[in-house]
Amino acid sequence: MKAITRRSTRIVAGLLAGCAILVAFAGPTIASHVHVSVATVDEVAIGETVAIPVALRGTDGSPLAGTVVTFYLHMAFAGVEGEAEIGRVVTDDSGVASLTYRPRLAGHHELRIEYLAAGAAEVETTSAVIEVTGGAQLYRSPAGVDVPGVGVELLMVVLATVWTILFWVVLRIVAIARAGGEAGEVGLEARR
Amino acid sequence: MAALNDWQERLEETALEPVRRTGRRFWAVVVTLVAIIGWGVYAYIVQLRDGLVVTGMRDRISWGLYIATFVFFIGISHAGTLISAILRVSNARWRTPVTRMAEFVTVVALICGASFVIIDLGRPDRLLNVFIYGRWQSPIIWDVLAITTYLTASVTYLFVPMIPDLALFRDRLADRSSRWRGWLYRTLAIGWHDRPAQRRSLGSAIGVLMILIIPIAVSVHTVVSWIFAMTMRVPWDSALFGAFFVAGAIFSGIAILIIVMAILRRAYHLEEYVTEKHFVYLGYLMAAFAAIMIYANISELLVHGYKLREGVEFHFRQLFLNEFAPLFWFYLLGGLIAPIVIALVPATRNVGGMVAAAVLVTLAMWIERYFIVVTGLRVPLMPYEPASYAPTWVEWSLLAAGLAAFALLITVFTKLFPIIAVWEVAEDHEATVANAGAAIPTVAIPAVDGPRLAEEGGR
Amino acid sequence: MFHDHPSDQRASADRTPGDSAAATPQASGSGFGRRGFLRVLGLGALSVVPLPLVSELIRGESGDAEAEPVHGQGAAARTRDGRIRQWTMIIDLRACDGCQSTGQPPRCTAACIEGHFAPEPMEWMQVFEADLAGGGTQFIPTPCQQCQNPPCVNVCPVAATFSTPEGTVLIDQERCIGCRICMAACPYDRRFFNWGNAPVPPEAFLADYSPEHQVPAKKGTVMKCDFCPDMARTGTLPYCVQGCPQNAIWYGDLEEDIATNGREIQSASRLLSESSAYRLKEDLGTEPRVHYIPGHGEAAGRDAFEPGRLPTEWPWMERAEGAVTWRR
Numbered sequence: 001m002k003a004i005t006r007r008s009t010r011i012v013a014g015l016l017a018g019c020a021i022l023v024a025f026a027g028p029t030i031a032s033h034v035h036v037s038v039a040t041v042d043e044v045a046i047g048e049t050v051a052i053p054v055a056l057r058g059t060d061g062s063p064l065a066g067t068v069v070t071f072y073l074h075m076a077f078a079g080v081e082g083e084a085e086i087g088r089v090v091t092d093d094s095g096v097a098s099l100t101y102r103p104r105l106a107g108h109h110e111l112r113i114e115y116l117a118a119g120a121a122e123v124e125t126t127s128a129v130i131e132v133t134g135g136a137q138l139y140r141s142p143a144g145v146d147v148p149g150v151g152v153e154l155l156m157v158v159l160a161t162v163w164t165i166l167f168w169v170v171l172r173i174v175a176i177a178r179a180g181g182e183a184g185e186v187g188l189e190a191r192r
Numbered sequence: 193m194a195a196l197n198d199w200q201e202r203l204e205e206t207a208l209e210p211v212r213r214t215g216r217r218f219w220a221v222v223v224t225l226v227a228i229i230g231w232g233v234y235a236y237i238v239q240l241r242d243g244l245v246v247t248g249m250r251d252r253i254s255w256g257l258y259i260a261t262f263v264f265f266i267g268i269s270h271a272g273t274l275i276s277a278i279l280r281v282s283n284a285r286w287r288t289p290v291t292r293m294a295e296f297v298t299v300v301a302l303i304c305g306a307s308f309v310i311i312d313l314g315r316p317d318r319l320l321n322v323f324i325y326g327r328w329q330s331p332i333i334w335d336v337l338a339i340t341t342y343l344t345a346s347v348t349y350l351f352v353p354m355i356p357d358l359a360l361f362r363d364r365l366a367d368r369s370s371r372w373r374g375w376l377y378r379t380l381a382i383g384w385h386d387r388p389a390q391r392r393s394l395g396s397a398i399g400v401l402m403i404l405i406i407p408i409a410v411s412v413h414t415v416v417s418w419i420f421a422m423t424m425r426v427p428w429d430s431a432l433f434g435a436f437f438v439a440g441a442i443f444s445g446i447a448i449l450i451i452v453m454a455i456l457r458r459a460y461h462l463e464e465y466v467t468e469k470h471f472v473y474l475g476y477l478m479a480a481f482a483a484i485m486i487y488a489n490i491s492e493l494l495v496h497g498y499k500l501r502e503g504v505e506f507h508f509r510q511l512f513l514n515e516f517a518p519l520f521w522f523y524l525l526g527g528l529i530a531p532i533v534i535a536l537v538p539a540t541r542n543v544g545g546m547v548a549a550a551v552l553v554t555l556a557m558w559i560e561r562y563f564i565v566v567t568g569l570r571v572p573l574m575p576y577e578p579a580s581y582a583p584t585w586v587e588w589s590l591l592a593a594g595l596a597a598f599a600l601l602i603t604v605f606t607k608l609f610p611i612i613a614v615w616e617v618a619e620d621h622e623a624t625v626a627n628a629g630a631a632i633p634t635v636a637i638p639a640v641d642g643p644r645l646a647e648e649g650g651r
Numbered sequence: 652m653f654h655d656h657p658s659d660q661r662a663s664a665d666r667t668p669g670d671s672a673a674a675t676p677q678a679s680g681s682g683f684g685r686r687g688f689l690r691v692l693g694l695g696a697l698s699v700v701p702l703p704l705v706s707e708l709i710r711g712e713s714g715d716a717e718a719e720p721v722h723g724q725g726a727a728a729r730t731r732d733g734r735i736r737q738w739t740m741i742i743d744l745r746a747c748d749g750c751q752s753t754g755q756p757p758r759c760t761a762a763c764i765e766g767h768f769a770p771e772p773m774e775w776m777q778v779f780e781a782d783l784a785g786g787g788t789q790f791i792p793t794p795c796q797q798c799q800n801p802p803c804v805n806v807c808p809v810a811a812t813f814s815t816p817e818g819t820v821l822i823d824q825e826r827c828i829g830c831r832i833c834m835a836a837c838p839y840d841r842r843f844f845n846w847g848n849a850p851v852p853p854e855a856f857l858a859d860y861s862p863e864h865q866v867p868a869k870k871g872t873v874m875k876c877d878f879c880p881d882m883a884r885t886g887t888l889p890y891c892v893q894g895c896p897q898n899a900i901w902y903g904d905l906e907e908d909i910a911t912n913g914r915e916i917q918s919a920s921r922l923l924s925e926s927s928a929y930r931l932k933e934d935l936g937t938e939p940r941v942h943y944i945p946g947h948g949e950a951a952g953r954d955a956f957e958p959g960r961l962p963t964e965w966p967w968m969e970r971a972e973g974a975v976t977w978r979r
Contacts, residue, residue: 075909077907077909077916079888134732143799143936173351176384180384245977309830315827330806331806423832574777574840576840
């Protein structure tokens with residue numbers, strides 16, 4: 001019993017604490033064996049799509065497959081601001097998750113990218129920057145079929161034809177009036 | 193020759209009589225009708241002042257008696273087309289005493305029908321918007337176009353064959369009638385003196401009109417049906433509506449014509465010209481169209497009823513079993529089956545029987561328009577309790593006023609214009625007599641492509 | 652147009668002097684040359700050049716993104732980069748319990764009625780209660796569905812109801828003639844008629860009527876939900892969206908692909924796709940802009956077999972002059 005002196009207890013405690021601290025600091029480093037790289041994204045215009053590839057590798061350089069990578073974008077609308085998810089991709093066998101992104105607003109955007117590698121304790125973050133230039137209207141109403149010629153034009157043709165014929169009949173009536181107009185009393189006498 | 197001249201004289205006297213003499217009964221009828229119309233005007237003033245809330249229509253059942261009556265009147269207007277045009281095209285000789293009355297009915301029915309659409313508007317003060325801002329794609333604009341075209345064509349078709357008879361009036365009434373009437377006939381007869389050139393013009397005008405007016409009339413009621421069929425209401429969303437409505441229009445047109453004929457025949461002593469044969473033939477036509485209507489109804493109801501898509505079951509219950517069952521079964525039995533039976537049974541195959549059948553059909557067809565409109569709107573679109581509709585005194589008053597206006601206009605017409613197509617009836621009679629090989633020496637009638645007045649042959 | 656027939660020579664007065672003779676003699680009856688026919692055809696065609704066509708040619712197509720607003724509505728709402736917004740609404744039925752938990756009539760309807768002075772008994776945003784398979788019920792708040800193939804716009808004879816560049820459907824009560832064919836055509840029961848004298852709230856005496864701000868209402872015309880365009884343009888959410896205590900209604904823009912319910916913000920396309928959103932009466936082909944996420948108020952703690960909601964009220968009507976009301 002006397003062999004376990006106070007001094008030795010202190011040394012052991014200090015060593016244990018030191019190890020704990022070491023582990024605490026080194027923990028993430030030890031656990032974070034993921035190396036992430038995001039390729040620079042080209043400038044893209046509204047209406048185009050762009051690929052945002054995120055490559056995940058372990059510290060040993062092997063690609064991390066099957067990891068879910070989530071992409072977020074900060075948005076503001078009608079007085080409400082916040083982050084919204086814009087995509088979720090799983091890394092393939094070569095450790096790359098590529099989001100096919102169709103930007104919806106021009107300007108400078110910073111995407112936040114999150115991933116949780118297998119065996120990791122926490123979610124890790126990185127970011128990507130996209131420059132989006134303005135473009136034409138994207139959304140088109142889906143309804144309507146345009147068959148040329150079949151429509152208002154047809155209605156007009158039919159109407160014009162009918163009213164032309166009616167006009168012609170009116171002219172016949174005018175003809176009757178004229179044919180009798182200059183005759184004076186001739187017709188009346190013939191009847192008596 | 194003498195007999196033919198006598199017959200001719202009698203015909204002309206009969207045609208002239210209503211214009212020459214006006215009895216007390218006429219004024220009594222006119223006063224009554226004007227009183228009813230006056231009450232209708234008061235009801236409309238109430239509606240203008242307070243809005244359509246004075247009717248029974250509401251958001252769920254937003255069309256009612258007014259639109260039903262509008263469709264009914266436009267339907268009746270097909271009387272003239274059928275009798276005048278189709279029978280003229282097929283050269284059915286028996287039509288001649290009836291054509292004038294049929295054409296009257298058409299014009300008057302169109303005027304009354306158009307009035308009911310205007311009565312139904314929430315903002316009649318903005319009626320001109322229809323012409324200023326009209327959209328070609330709207331069924332209502334198609335309706336305006338079709339009815340305007342049909343009204344123009346019908347007025348023309350009424351006027352043109354009437355020219356020779358107006359000339360007759362001008363000549364025979366010159367001494368007896370007042371100055372304004374003389375002026376009226378002189379103007380409207382547009383110098384008709386039975387010249388060959390005039391006859392040719394008249395013949396070609398009538399020939400073109402009688403063919404043109406058939407597709408116009410078909411298009412009118414088709415377009416009226418499309419006001420309903422272009423919506424997605426369950427009972428209305430049917431490709432059959434156009435044909436269905438046109439058949440119904442001709443059907444109700446024949447019925448109204450029989451009734452008008454019977455009344456005018458009695459009032460103006462036309463028994464010699466409008467005989468029982470005419471009523472029976474029209475009754476046969478009516479029965480034929482009743483059969484067509486039965487076929488159309490079976491087609492419509494069976495095709496929907498077999499599958500019972502959403503909304504159809506509710507509609508069938510309200511139509512066959514519940515709220516509208518009395519109206520529907522009366523329409524089917526009294527309006528469609530009864531005319532066929534009456535036409536087939538020899539005992540009822542007479543003037544009285546045909547008039548009774550016509551009354552049943554007229555009533556049944558108004559009821560049919562009514563329940564088409566109301567049941568169509570009554571099928572619930574979302575989860576809510578089905579609404580109900582009952583016309584108020586304002587709507588009934590305006591219906592009465594509309595019918596009174598219809599009757600009044602026809603009555604007034606008969607006092608101003610020849611109610612029988614004198615020259616056509618005479619021509620038909622001549623041909624009949626000539627064919628029968630009568631001993632009366634008549635000039636052989638050469639084939640001419642225009643109309644002829646009997647005077648030419650009889651002298 | 653008329654010329655002599657040989658048989659007419661007996662009376663010289665039959666000739667009609669002064670008329671230009673037709674090119675060739677015609678067969679009996681018409682006396683009418685090709686020239687004359689073309690003249691008549693021209694006149695006939697003239698009868699068809701309609702006032703509506705002329706004014707439309709001048710106006711340009713309605714609904715065109717670049718067209719001037721013709722009905723008195725404001726300029727189209729646009730994104731920050733100048734594209735025209737395409738309003739949409741996404742109603743999360745998981746969160747809608749018909750306001751059973753608030754003990755009041757549905758707040759979305761109440762907010763809309765108060766904000767727009769909707770006359771009684773109009774419920775532009777109406778909460779229907781539908782039966783579910785199995786016997787329970789769900790609440791379906793139903794605004795105007797703002798269809799992209801709108802039956803009401805298709806049938807209107809005077810273009811009083813029209814589609815805007817933002818995809819919404821508005822009504823111009825200054826042009827409406829009150830024929831009510833649009834009410835027959837709407838398959839969602841979302842159009843309301845001013846059957847009687849329209850009540851005027853005291854606040855609205857000085858209001859300028861516009862299709863985007865339907866106050867004061869006009870007798871004999873049609874009204875409905877308008878997606879609050881005057882508010883949305885300035886970045887304010889519609890009354891119903893603001894009024895919902897569960898934040899069940901999302902308002903969004905399909906052009907920017909964004910939506911908010913007042914608390915959160917999401918990508919509209921992702922919200923729709925990931926929640927199996929559907930539209931009412933999809934088979935009719937009206938292409939509505941209102942989507943529904945299936946549910947029965949479970950997120951608000953509602954039991955599907957708890958039926959009933961409180962009836963809607965119109966408190967502002969007590970302050971209005973000349974208020975006439977009717978049942979629906």
